[in-house]
Amino acid sequence: METVAFNVEELRNDFPILSKKFNGKTLAYLDNAATSQKPRQVIKAICDFYEGYNANIHRGVYEIEEKATMKYERTREATSRFIGAESAEQIIFTRNTTESINLVAKTWGASNIRKGDKIVVSLLEHHSNVVPWQVLAKEKGALLEYINLKEDSTIDLDDFKEKIAGAKLLAITQASNVLGTLVPVKQMTSIAHQEGCTVLVDGAQSAPHMPVSMTDIGCDFFAFSSHKMLGPTGVGVLYGKREILDAMPPYNLGGDMISEVHKWDVTWNELPWKFEAGTSNIADVIAYYHAIEYLQRLGMERVREHEKSLTKYALKRLSEIKGLRYYGPDDIEMRGGIISFTLGDVHPHDIASILSREAIAIRSGYHCAQPLHEELSLGGTARASFYIYNTEEEVDRLAEALNEVRKVFAK
Amino acid sequence: MSDEIYKEIILDHYKNPHNFHKLKDPDFKAEDTNPLCGDHVEFSVKLQDGRVSEVGFIGRGCAISQAAASILTDLVQGKTIEELQKMEKEDLLEAMGNPDLGPVRIKCAMLSFKTLKLGLYSYLSSKSSHT
Numbered sequence: 018m019e020t021v022a023f024n025v026e027e028l029r030n031d032f033p034i035l036s037k038k039f040n041g042k043t044l045a046y047l048d049n050a051a052t053s054q055k056p057r058q059v060i061k062a063i064c065d066f067y068e069g070y071n072a073n074i075h076r077g078v079y080e081i082e083e084k085a086t087m088k089y090e091r092t093r094e095a096t097s098r099f100i101g102a103e104s105a106e107q108i109i110f111t112r113n114t115t116e117s118i119n120l121v122a123k124t125w126g127a128s129n130i131r132k133g134d135k136i137v138v139s140l141l142e143h144h145s146n147v148v149p150w151q152v153l154a155k156e157k158g159a160l161l162e163y164i165n166l167k168e169d170s171t172i173d174l175d176d177f178k179e180k181i182a183g184a185k186l187l188a189i190t191q192a193s194n195v196l197g198t199l200v201p202v203k204q205m206t207s208i209a210h211q212e213g214c215t216v217l218v219d220g221a222q223s224a225p226h227m228p229v230s231m232t233d234i235g236c237d238f239f240a241f242s243s244h245k246m247l248g249p250t251g252v253g254v255l256y257g258k259r260e261i262l263d264a265m266p267p268y269n270l271g272g273d274m275i276s277e278v279h280k281w282d283v284t285w286n287e288l289p290w291k292f293e294a295g296t297s298n299i300a301d302v303i304a305y306y307h308a309i310e311y312l313q314r315l316g317m318e319r320v321r322e323h324e325k326s327l328t329k330y331a332l333k334r335l336s337e338i339k340g341l342r343y344y345g346p347d348d349i350e351m352r353g354g355i356i357s358f359t360l361g362d363v364h365p366h367d368i369a370s371i372l373s374r375e376a377i378a379i380r381s382g383y384h385c386a387q388p389l390h391e392e393l394s395l396g397g398t399a400r401a402s403f404y405i406y407n408t409e410e411e412v413d414r415l416a417e418a419l420n421e422v423r424k425v426f427a428k
Numbered sequence: 429m430s431d432e433i434y435k436e437i438i439l440d441h442y443k444n445p446h447n448f449h450k451l452k453d454p455d456f457k458a459e460d461t462n463p464l465c466g467d468h469v470e471f472s473v474k475l476q477d478g479r480v481s482e483v484g485f486i487g488r489g490c491a492i493s494q495a496a497a498s499i500l501t502d503l504v505q506g507k508t509i510e511e512l513q514k515m516e517k518e519d520l521l522e523a524m525g526n527p528d529l530g531p532v533r534i535k536c537a538m539l540s541f542k543t544l545k546l547g548l549y550s551y552l553s554s555k556s557s558h559t
């Protein structure tokens with residue numbers, strides 16, 4: 018695919034919301050870890066589908082049905098290429114990362130995890146990659162262990178090596194949605210595999226922001242969401258190794274996921290449809306193609322470079338603010354474009370509310386990672402997170418507004 | 429910066445909360461946490477001749493939740509039990525200067541209201557079951 022120049026001012030024009038005014042000010046959207054904004058190519062694709070060829074897929078043989086099926090499957094192929102998977106049959110569409118992880122817990126987990134087995138996660142995990150394992154472990158009488166962090170907020174690999182011994186499953190994020198920490202999942206997967214341990218990587222915060230390759234990482238499962246990478250909400254991806262997916266029991270039962278149904282008997286459909294029961298989110302999957310195409314034309318290397326330089330600039334600007342403390346690695350090579358911080362004893366909600374009046378959108382609270390906040394003894398944090406369309410000027414606005422917050426709450 | 433949420437009265441109460449202490453031998457106590465943001469409040473109330481004679485609170489959290497708790501302690505001071513029962517959310521919001529709270533932040537303000545009301549009701553029901 019041909020690439021285009023990475024020109025932030027120009028690409029901002031593709032995002033209608035970025036030129037809207039809120040409280041008379043242009044939106045500075047710095048909550049990309051929660052969800053990204055959508056370019057008009059994606060928005061238009063949803064309209065085009067409903068206006069031009071809305072039909073159910075994998076069923077009829079009339080023209081618009083075939084077009085819908087073709088476009089839906091085209092997204093699967095693009096997704097497969099985007100994450101460097103072996104084949105498109107290994108890409109399963111779900112609703113989001115959370116559902117992708119739950120699918121694994123409910124099918125692979127239910128049939129492979131037994132009493133006394135060990136499941137290893139890290140302290141960095143989002144609740145989506147903790148709760149399904151916590152519940153499964155309780156149901157099965159298995160053990161759940163957390164890999165510790167080092168002083169510099171990176172994974173403690175010595176602790177990992179100790180805990181992975183004899184483990185059955187490693188479920189780990191590739192990028193923390195709080196600290197921004199990047200996790201060496203390739204290295205960890207290879208160590209885990211030596212122990213005969215299955216590996217699930219939560220790619221919700223990595224796939225949108227950096228090149229990822231399944232054949233390179235070598236993990237058994239990989240989960241991420243369309244909505245955090247310019248695509249629509251309601252589309253998640255689960256990648257799995259073929260032999261594992263083949264051996265797994267289906268998730269939901271009903272239409273589409275079967276090949277033959279008799280009165281008392283049924284045979285499952287082949288991959289990937291075995292895991293896509295019922296009518297899919299057709300419009301949004303079709304539109305998701307345009308998000309992938311958009312990112313590929315920019316080039317994921319350059320997406321990462323842009324975020325790296327913006328994060329570096331932001332860390333410098335934020336560290337100039339009195340009373341501000343940010344968390345996560347100082348080494349820019351070890352972190353993504355996410356910065357969580359506290360400002361003196363001002364509550365994160367108060368920070369976010371005041372910034373909102375300046376049309377600056379940041380997140381506050383636990384960011385669905387309460388175990389991590391407890392570990393760091395943090396009541397909550399404010400979080401700014403970047404994407405392709407963010408600028409140094411927006412970072413300047415953030416820094417100025419934070420100085421204002423400090424004044425409002427000065428005692 | 430114009431901030432209809434952070435009115436003077438709210439910042440004043442947040443920075444210098446009124447009745448910020450725990451009472452000894454209160455007639456009833458009530459505490460609660462908003463799990464989403466970790467706001468926490470704890471009230472203790474003394475009654476005399478059917479009126480609030482003394483009230484205190486302790487807590488931590490955002491400016492809205494803590495200012496609301498402080499303002500609420502002023503509001504209920506000297507009120508009869510019946511008046512407490514009749515008190516509405518709007519009474520607290522009005523005392524806070526009717527800040528323009530959205531659907532999320534209103535929960536921060538209502539934490540103390542809800543907590544104090546629940547405390548009152550469990551006090552009243554325990555009393556009625558004793559007599």
Ligand SMILES: Cc1ncc(COP(=O)(O)O)c(C=O)c1O
Pocket residue numbers: 050051113114115116143145146190192193194219221222242385
């Ligand atoms: C690391 C991580 N994992 C999982 C999720 C859950 O994603 P979703 O809400 O799309 O299921 C998120 C989203 O915030 C995340 O940051």
